[in-house]
Amino acid sequence: MNIDMIEAAAGRINGHLRRTPLVTSPFLDEIAGRRVYVKPECLQHTGSFKARGAWSAISALDPEVREAGVMAYSSGNHAQGVAWAAAKHNAPAVILMPSDAPALKRANTQALGARVVTYNRETEDREAIGEGLAKDLNLTLVRPYDEPQVIAGQASVGLEIAEQAAEAGIEAADVLVCCGGGGLTSGIALALEARAPGLRVRTVEPEGFDDVARSLALGDVSRNNRLGGSICDAIVTPQPGELTFPIMQRLCGPGLTVSDDEALFAMAQAFLRLKLVAEPGGAVALAAALCRKEHIEGEAVVVVISGGNVDPVMFTRSLITHAEAS
């Protein structure tokens, strides 16, 4: 993984993915006690940054390999990204998805043209099932984070942040990124290392599912005790990735955690102040900016909202809980 590979992925992505803006609100600045710059990847194709990594990986395949088809396992956003990017490349796609994934994500993945196969995420090993399927059907597995071309694709978020931060006059700041397996986090960290070294990435996870924060603190890979029970389903993974953890260990500051209720609060603020739809896992970085200000450094903070694929019932819960008083 180096900046040349990231620039090459950005070149393949250019014109096919959206360059999301960097948006602000004086109301968020007031809550956070510093200037808050939000990178809304919920506005990306398929509603999350995952379309970037999927495009990068699929566009990098040999044409004959690509034509045979791709497969992916995902809690939903990577699934939609792969389904979308595969369809745009005229490649078949099979998606292995947990049986408890939000209905919207499953329906969207199928509507984007992919075949969906389900598994139980508490009792079955998705990677074993996925690799078996890929072998039987001659499909190429697109891993959600432990895949160099996927990391290089997610890194395009970091290249854009570097440019947009320079335009906004931000030379030094914490960049808060929600973290599951670490593909987005490590990609952004690599891009910023090369293009905006004054910006430091910090991971944000749900309380009780803070494998990355603990791993960073311990200096060694630590697993989550459980994989179900968080509303932030999109960013719950067993442990940091093999490729991504060394990158995060080298480049990222201490990890942050937020509660489910703080994630819901951040969703309500994104609704009220930015007119954006964020999913719980996608809102944890904004939640940290708003609710962990004493743990963040600098006069400005950059926050990635990673996705907006949230079921209406969960979104309504955030509004009922946190937006009524406004």
Next chain:
Amino acid sequence: MNIDMIEAAAGRINGHLRRTPLVTSPFLDEIAGRRVYVKPECLQHTGSFKARGAWSAISALDPEVREAGVMAYSSGNHAQGVAWAAAKHNAPAVILMPSDAPALKRANTQALGARVVTYNRETEDREAIGEGLAKDLNLTLVRPYDEPQVIAGQASVGLEIAEQAAEAGIEAADVLVCCGGGGLTSGIALALEARAPGLRVRTVEPEGFDDVARSLALGDVSRNNRLGGSICDAIVTPQPGELTFPIMQRLCGPGLTVSDDEALFAMAQAFLRLKLVAEPGGAVALAAALCRKEHIEGEAVVVVISGGNVDPVMFTRSLITHAEAS
């Protein structure tokens, strides 16, 4: 009003207002039966396009006049736009607002630094009250639509659509714009006349409040029978503007109307497919694209979502009514 004045306003706005993107979703295309390009002005500062016209008008004032202060009357979005633009110019602002305006709009206007004065929109004449206040306090009235510099500012939406449509390869299309007094509509129509003559503006209004559609059909100004009772509060005005109607009459195609329920449906689709928060009045153009396809011409349609300042209760209503099944 001419293109030079519009270009001058765009020059004053440049760097202070957001250039909103043009976004798409294959799911919306399928419902509409054609390609749908959405211009989300809900992502603009203050959550609506009104910040453009306010900035244009306030930035055009003589400095001594501006320092004395400005005032505005508005159902809410123009109020927030004027409050925001005035504060950015270090000018005091007084806002005359109907007593039944959504709580969020009133609170936001005050938080942006303006003084809010209320009136009853069914029994009192806001223009008489506003002009009296302006005279007593030596404030300059910034009219919501019948003001050339405001129209010129809203026209910057049209300049952006012209550029973005060209980039997307759209040479001919209907451009659907929600219409209250007609400032946004006439501004966009003037900009497109000069920069993208293949794009034709169509007004969209709530059923029962279709003063502009009837006026366009009659060739003469027609009033609404009532001013309360629509959920699309942001775009209910007594009649088309004196400056805006002749422009719309010359440049716009036949007006469209949608029901409250169709506006709620469009809000739910913006949530599900674009991850955007639209207010009812801001969603009527998208509603027309999705629900009036037999009245629209061409293989593509451009839709402006004009704002996203919606109370959580109303937003929840759109999700409960129209997003549960997804």
